[in-house]
Amino acid sequence: QKEVEQDPGPLSVPEGAIVSLNCTYxxxxxxxFMWYRQYSRKGPELLMYTxxxxxxxxxxFTAQVDKSSKYISLFIRDSQPSDSATYLCAMKSQAGxxxxxxxxxxxxVSS
Amino acid sequence: xxxxTQSPKYLFRKEGQxxxxxxxxxxxxxxxxxxxxxxxxxxxxxxxxxxxxxxxxGDIAEGYSxxxxxxxxxPLTVTSAQKNPTAFYLCASSPDGANYGYTFGSGTRLxxx
Numbered sequence: 597q598k599e600v601e602q603d604p605g606p607l608s609v610p611e612g613a614i615v616s617l618n619c620t621y622x623x624x625x626x627x628x629f630m631w632y633r634q635y636s637r638k639g640p641e642l643l644m645y646t647x648x649x650x651x652x653x654x655x656x657f658t659a660q661v662d663k664s665s666k667y668i669s670l671f672i673r674d675s676q677p678s679d680s681a682t683y684l685c686a687m688k689s690q691a692g693x694x695x696x697x698x699x700x701x702x703x704x705v706s707s
Numbered sequence: 708x709x710x711x712t713q714s715p716k717y718l719f720r721k722e723g724q725x726x727x728x729x730x731x732x733x734x735x736x737x738x739x740x741x742x743x744x745x746x747x748x749x750x751x752x753x754x755x756x757x758x759x760x761x762x763x764x765g766d767i768a769e770g771y772s773x774x775x776x777x778x779x780x781x782p783l784t785v786t787s788a789q790k791n792p793t794a795f796y797l798c799a800s801s802p803d804g805a806n807y808g809y810t811f812g813s814g815t816r817l818x819x820x
Binding site: 602604628630632637638639640641642645647684686688690692693694695697698699700 | 711713740747748749750752755757763765795797799805806807808809810811812813814816
């Protein structure tokens, strides 16, 4: 079992839809959880950061962490064509020295 | 503006040649990382360095080498021993511990011709 699993998609939605992106993980020591957005041929940029369990909201984006289920989610409300990108989840334990990434989900939002 | 600069953006290499990818940061971050990204494979860690003059192998270090002589710089050399070097290479940096994530560079696309 891989440490972090992420459905690669592709996921296609119409403009204005609510998008749900998810990752599961196996290491119960993970405490730091991030979502990165990567446009084609660009470097990833940090979108959301969450420590331990709970929700975090930033504009149209909400990140959720459920440590009991080892499951994290990113919700995008009122999706826009500019949200079309690959979304990578990443996580880390306190003792870890590097982030562990999911393989990324490719999202396409059509106008 | 602070950030990470990777150069060049595109690089072509003949088989059997070594090539060096540049990564410079002015964020005063202690740790730096190199990742390789292939379609369907996600990000795979090549090398990382948490302090000057020290670095550790990641998951796929074979055929690569690095140096960390300055805090700001972490160049990656792709050697002729790397059997499949064509990929998108990403450099990242973080404050010590990386608990709050990385800042990434814009990447270098390496193609072997």
